[in-house]
Amino acid sequence: MTETEKKNKLAEAQTILAALAVETRLRLLVRLIPRELCVCELWPGIGEQSNISRHLARLRELGIVSMRKVGKRHLYRLADERVVRILRRFDLDGSEALPAVNGCQNCDSCD
Numbered sequence: 001m002t003e004t005e006k007k008n009k010l011a012e013a014q015t016i017l018a019a020l021a022v023e024t025r026l027r028l029l030v031r032l033i034p035r036e037l038c039v040c041e042l043w044p045g046i047g048e049q050s051n052i053s054r055h056l057a058r059l060r061e062l063g064i065v066s067m068r069k070v071g072k073r074h075l076y077r078l079a080d081e082r083v084v085r086i087l088r089r090f091d092l093d094g095s096e097a098l099p100a101v102n103g104c105q106n107c108d109s110c111d
Contacts, residue, residue: 028042064079
């Protein structure tokens with residue numbers, strides 16, 4: 001690996017780890033470990049929907065999560081397996097780290 005490649009890898013690691021250092025983002029990612037979720041299933045118990053959307057946008061920019069639209073729904077999933085491995089190293093699997101969400105019932109888009 002060249003010195004430039006090493007610097008690029010270090011910069012990438014720093015960016016990803018900095019994103020994980022923000023509690024709201026970390027909580028969103030933990031919630032996404034087991035499955036893809038609608039945006040309205042993500043925000044309860046974490047924060048305001050507008051704030052969550054801002055964090056999700058940043059995670060998408062970094063390639064950590066991906067989003068697909070199904071009708072009016074915006075479904076998010078973890079897209080970076082390295083992040084999943086990091087979270088699992090801390091025994092975070094999404095099942096007990098956050099309150100359970102019973103289906104997508106929090107917005108008009110998901111009726």
